[in-house]
Amino acid sequence: MATPTGWASLCDKFRSSLSLSTVESKKDPENEPYRSKYSARELLEEIRQLLGSEEAGEAEGDEAAARLRAARLAVLEYELGVNHTDTQERSAGEEHLVKCIELLQRHRLSRDCVCLYIQAQNSLGILWSERDDIKTAQTYLESAEVLYNQYMKENGNPPLDPNEHFMAEEERLTDQERSKRFEKAYTHTLYYLAQVYQHLEMIEKAAQYCHTTLKRQLEYSGYYPVEWALNAATLSQYYLTKQCFMESRHCLAAASVIFSQAGQAPSAEDNETEQDQQDLCQRKAEIARCWIKYCLNIVQGARKLLEDNIGELDPDRQSELKAQRKKEEDEKERGRKKAVLFGTSDLCDSILAMEEKVSCVFPLDFQEAREVFLVGQNYVNEAKDFFQVDGYVTDHIEIVQDHSALFKVLAFFEEDYERRCRMHKRRVDMLEPICADLNPQYYLLISRQLQFELADTYYEMMDLKVAIGNRLEELDSHTIKKINSLAQLAIKFYELFLDSLRNPDKVFPEKLEEDVLRPAMVAKFHIARLYGKLITSDGKKQLENMQTSLEYYTFLVDYCEKHPDAVQAIETELELSREMVGLLPTRMERLRVKLSSFT
Amino acid sequence: DCCIAEGDAIKVYVRVRPPSRGPGCDDGDQSLCLSVLSSNTLRLHSKPEPKIFTFDHVADVETTQESVFSSVAKSIVESCMSGYNGTIFCLNLLNIYFSLYTNESSLGPPDSDNFTHNLRGVIPRSFEYLFFLIEREKEKAGTGKSFLCKCSFIEIYNEHIFDLLDSASAGLLLREHIKKGVFVVGAVEQVLTSAAEAYQVLTMGWRNRRVASTSMNRESSRSHAVFTITVESMEKSNEIVNIRSSLLNLVDLAGSERQKDTHTEGVRLKEAGNINRSLSCLGQVITALVDVGNGKQRHICYRDSKLTFLLRDSLGGNAKTCIIANVHPGSRCFGETLSTLNFAQRAKLIKNKAIVNEDTQGNVS
Numbered sequence: 001m002a003t004p005t006g007w008a009s010l011c012d013k014f015r016s017s018l019s020l021s022t023v024e025s026k027k028d029p030e031n032e033p034y035r036s037k038y039s040a041r042e043l044l045e046e047i048r049q050l051l052g053s054e055e056a057g058e059a060e061g062d063e064a065a066a067r068l069r070a071a072r073l074a075v076l077e078y079e080l081g082v083n084h085t086d087t088q089e090r091s092a093g094e095e096h097l098v099k100c101i102e103l104l105q106r107h108r109l110s111r112d113c114v115c116l117y118i119q120a121q122n123s124l125g126i127l128w129s130e131r132d133d134i135k136t137a138q139t140y141l142e143s144a145e146v147l148y149n150q151y152m153k154e155n156g157n158p159p160l161d162p163n164e165h166f167m168a169e170e171e172r173l174t175d176q177e178r179s180k181r182f183e184k185a186y187t188h189t190l191y192y193l194a195q196v197y198q199h200l201e202m203i204e205k206a207a208q209y210c211h212t213t214l215k216r217q218l219e220y221s222g223y224y225p226v227e228w229a230l231n232a233a234t235l236s237q238y239y240l241t242k243q244c245f246m247e248s249r250h251c252l253a254a255a256s257v258i259f260s261q262a263g264q265a266p267s268a269e270d271n272e273t274e275q276d277q278q279d280l281c282q283r284k285a286e287i288a289r290c291w292i293k294y295c296l297n298i299v300q301g302a303r304k305l306l307e308d309n310i311g312e313l314d315p316d317r318q319s320e321l322k323a324q325r326k327k328e329e330d331e332k333e334r335g336r337k338k339a340v341l342f343g344t345s346d347l348c349d350s351i352l353a354m355e356e357k358v359s360c361v362f363p364l365d366f367q368e369a370r371e372v373f374l375v376g377q378n379y380v381n382e383a384k385d386f387f388q389v390d391g392y393v394t395d396h397i398e399i400v401q402d403h404s405a406l407f408k409v410l411a412f413f414e415e416d417y418e419r420r421c422r423m424h425k426r427r428v429d430m431l432e433p434i435c436a437d438l439n440p441q442y443y444l445l446i447s448r449q450l451q452f453e454l455a456d457t458y459y460e461m462m463d464l465k466v467a468i469g470n471r472l473e474e475l476d477s478h479t480i481k482k483i484n485s486l487a488q489l490a491i492k493f494y495e496l497f498l499d500s501l502r503n504p505d506k507v508f509p510e511k512l513e514e515d516v517l518r519p520a521m522v523a524k525f526h527i528a529r530l531y532g533k534l535i536t537s538d539g540k541k542q543l544e545n546m547q548t549s550l551e552y553y554t555f556l557v558d559y560c561e562k563h564p565d566a567v568q569a570i571e572t573e574l575e576l577s578r579e580m581v582g583l584l585p586t587r588m589e590r591l592r593v594k595l596s597s598f599t
Numbered sequence: 600d601c602c603i604a605e606g607d608a609i610k611v612y613v614r615v616r617p618p619s620r621g622p623g624c625d626d627g628d629q630s631l632c633l634s635v636l637s638s639n640t641l642r643l644h645s646k647p648e649p650k651i652f653t654f655d656h657v658a659d660v661e662t663t664q665e666s667v668f669s670s671v672a673k674s675i676v677e678s679c680m681s682g683y684n685g686t687i688f689c690l691n692l693l694n695i696y697f698s699l700y701t702n703e704s705s706l707g708p709p710d711s712d713n714f715t716h717n718l719r720g721v722i723p724r725s726f727e728y729l730f731f732l733i734e735r736e737k738e739k740a741g742t743g744k745s746f747l748c749k750c751s752f753i754e755i756y757n758e759h760i761f762d763l764l765d766s767a768s769a770g771l772l773l774r775e776h777i778k779k780g781v782f783v784v785g786a787v788e789q790v791l792t793s794a795a796e797a798y799q800v801l802t803m804g805w806r807n808r809r810v811a812s813t814s815m816n817r818e819s820s821r822s823h824a825v826f827t828i829t830v831e832s833m834e835k836s837n838e839i840v841n842i843r844s845s846l847l848n849l850v851d852l853a854g855s856e857r858q859k860d861t862h863t864e865g866v867r868l869k870e871a872g873n874i875n876r877s878l879s880c881l882g883q884v885i886t887a888l889v890d891v892g893n894g895k896q897r898h899i900c901y902r903d904s905k906l907t908f909l910l911r912d913s914l915g916g917n918a919k920t921c922i923i924a925n926v927h928p929g930s931r932c933f934g935e936t937l938s939t940l941n942f943a944q945r946a947k948l949i950k951n952k953a954i955v956n957e958d959t960q961g962n963v964s
Contacts, residue, residue, distance in 0.1 A: 125868065126867075126868055126870055129867045129868040130867045130868075132867065137868065188871045191871060191881060191884075192868050192871075194881075194884055195868040195869060195884050196868065198884055198887055198888060199868075203888055206884070206888055207885075207888050210881060210884060210885050210888070213881060214881070227882070230882055230900045230901070231881050231882045231885060233900055234882055234885045234886055234889060234899060234900045234901065235885050235888075237889045237897040237898060237899065238885060238888045238889045240895060240896075240897050241889060241895040241897055275770075283900075286898070286900040287900070289898040289900075290898050290900065292898070293896050293897050293898045296896050297895065297896055297897075300896070389777060390776075390777075391774040391775060391776075392774070392775060393775035393776065393777050394775060402896075405896070434777075437777050437778070438777055439777065439778045439779070439780065441684070441780070441844075441845075442779065442780025442781070442912055443777075443780070444912075504681055504682040504683070
């Protein structure tokens with residue numbers, strides 16, 4: 001072994017190299033981004049040379065000494081490997097890292113080596129992914145995962161941190177700190193694996209690894225609360241797309257709880273700027289938006305289950321599902337245990353309390369749907385507080401669209417047609433002013449969505465008024481006026497939508513782009529039907545309406561003749577249009593005859 | 600039919616630059632890693648199998664600046680005059696603004712008198728053409744029509760926005776206005792009256808950019824730069840005032856940072872950085888998982904990158920967009936070339952899907 005002073009200076013060098021590559025390198029000038037890394041590399045190579053030459057003589061040491069020497073050299077190889085990869089010299093980086101692993105191979109399950117071994121495998125995983133070879137990366141990372149589990153099973157004592165190999169006895173870390181660092185290295189393994197699985201399109205496994213990573217971050221307090229909350233909220237959206245409402249709600253509740261803790265804690269650096277405050281408000285609003293989607297999805301999912309073939313609530317299905325739910329309630333507890341829960345007891349209690357505010361099973365009647373709706377509406381208001389139209393146009397409108405969607409799906413559960421109609425009126429009231437203000441040159445997509453949704457809403461309101469009218473003995477003039485004006489408004493917005501497809505010279509495209517084909521055809525089809533529904537006692541006017549209706553039906557039929565690839569997208573509409581194109585001329589002829597016989 | 604559809608897709612133009620020039624590629628090794636097969640295909644000599652790439656246009660080393668301009672950028676400038684927003688993305692073309700041949704190793708632009716040089720790049724040519732078209736319009740319409748051109752020049756570096764026309768400013772914000780679309784709060788806007796003036800503003804702003812050198816790359820741009828010209832026309836006829844405005848964005852995409860952009864990611868993993876720091880990219884991983892969800896309502900907490908947000912209109916909808924990518928044929932540049940070609944190929948697929956929420960429930964009855 002080197003002289004005490006020699007060893008101390010070696011350790012000093014090592015420490016400087018670490019500080020160069022982790023601290024100093026962040027301050028490097030922009031035109032020389034790797035200056036400190038290059039200096040750190042020089043120091044490491046120097047240490048390796050000193051270490052190599054000094055100990056070459058005493059090669060016949062005992063097992064412990066050999067292991068110590070191997071570990072020290074491996075630390076240097078590891079640092080050199082990371083250094084080279086950081087500075088875009090991958091091949092050299094790989095050489096060093098592989099050498100590190102070779103040196104440790106025999107001792108990888110020992111307390112002084114296991115942590116370094118896992119870190120080296122992590123780095124090799126990263127390196128191979130940078131070479132676009134995700135399979136090789138996977139091999140390294142999975143073997144790190146296996147090693148961790150094996151070590152924890154067979155030994156389990158907090159292992160040494162690699163840097164301790166270059167520390168004096170009195171500087172050594174506490175077991176608590178060792179364990180923290182070791183667990184962090186393993187958390188990184190899981191985090192990289194989550195990405196590997198994502199790239200390999202093993203989505204479910206990737207999500208599971210993300211979930212576990214989040215869980216471990218909480219356990220070992222290795223997280224920024226705001227960031228953690230956002231990640232959990234995002235993960236909830238994954239579960240939403242899989243219709244796993246219990247998991248989704250758990251993630252959201254955890255996000256809200258952790259986020260509220262972040263708001264309370266005094267900020268780490270006390271120079272909190274206005275910008276930071278703003279950011280915090282934005283994050284809060286983002287989480288609220290995830291909640292909105294949760295509420296929306298669960299009610300929409302329920303609607304899907306409950307509706308009959310014409311889109312109305314099916315009472316038989318409803319009672320069937322209610323009975324089924326009662327049975328499942330008993331099994332609920334068991335299901336809960338299977339999910340991965342966040343946090344330890346205290347935290348878990350707060351999260352569970354948060355969860356109680358909204359159900360995670362499908363609402364089956366108006367009362368239940370309304371409860372979810374109200375929670376969603378609260379989050380709409382919270383989100384709108386931050387995402388105001390002035391400055392956040394797109395976000396603001398998206399939230400309004402969600403609000404409208406909440407009303408729409410709630411209306412499905414409402415039995416009273418008048419009240420249902422009023423809900424749709426609420427939608428119109430929130431959408432119409434924005435649609436009028438929005439400049440389609442910059443918000444074409446969103447402006448089309450609004451036009452289409454408004455048209456559809458008016459269409460739906462007209463249908464409701466017709467249904468209400470049909471219950472009366474005779475249509476009164478007020479109802480007729482209402483039906484006609486709703487139909488005209490629906491036509492107006494469908495036409496606005498269709499106009500948005502025209503080029504700057506106002507010409508309608510010969511061939512529609514794939515992404516607007518179906519909506520454009522549906523708009524034409526609906527306009528045709530709307531003209532058919534307009535009520536008038538004036539025979540001439542009626543004939544005109546029928547003529548217009550025929551023109552729109554004909555458009556669909558002609559278009560599909562010219563572009564047969566469009567047929568698939570609008571099969572039902574096309575069939576009905578063909579039928580109408582066949583029927584209407586006869587009907588019109590009959591009307592003409594009738595009209596002429598009166599004059 | 601296919602031609603009409605293609606009119607709206609993003610056009611990708613790949614240009615092979617002369618060998619033995621350019622950063623990191625100029626030491627001795629003259630062997631080539633690619634060959635141009637035709638005017639729209641090239642072969643990359645990758646192992647074990649060579650790879651064929653197809654683009655809208657592939658230009659070999661002999662191509663002139665004029666031909667690059669007229670086959671790709673010209674039509675974008677024209678549609679800008681007829682009311683479309685237009686965007687030209689430049690990849691690996693540190694010198695696209697200027698000459699490709701004469702200044703390759705210098706960080707800055709040449710002096711502004713080089714503006715008339717016949718090796719000048721696509722951007723100065725676009726300036727000239729734009730002002731040529733404006734003058735022509737004015738002559739045709741007489742006093743009834745007037746134009747106002749303004750420009751701004753910003754840089755996106757590490758997801759922060761800087762104003763290149765005001766070196767003192769820092770950290771600008773992106774916001775949306777219901778009438779005017781996305782804008783950078785507080786960015787300096789300069790009125791332009793001629794192409795020469797535009798070039799001068801560009802030259803001035805260019806000096807404020809962030810460039811870096813490493814032992815591998817002698818120079819590489821670390822930031823995206825966006826030069827935006829707003830063209831506003833006002834026409835008076837019979838007391839009716841008709842105002843029309845459109846944008847022309849000229850975007851220089853960062854080299855080494857490019858991979859970090861949303862939508863352009865290869866398969867590499869995101870690193871955790873220092874062992875003691877949090878895993879700040881986990882969100883992006885989860886976001887990718889959520890994106891796979893089909894048709895379900897969901898909200899993603901993480902925004903697109905600043906660049907995609909700023910240029911959202913350029914990636915589909917009512918905008919005309921093209922990409923000019925520059926590759927170096929030398930073997931030593933194989934990696935960079937491959938990633939550029941892959942990027943260019945993926946870019947063709949980028950498009951904002953115009954999803955119109957359409958729900959026919961109960962309507963067809």
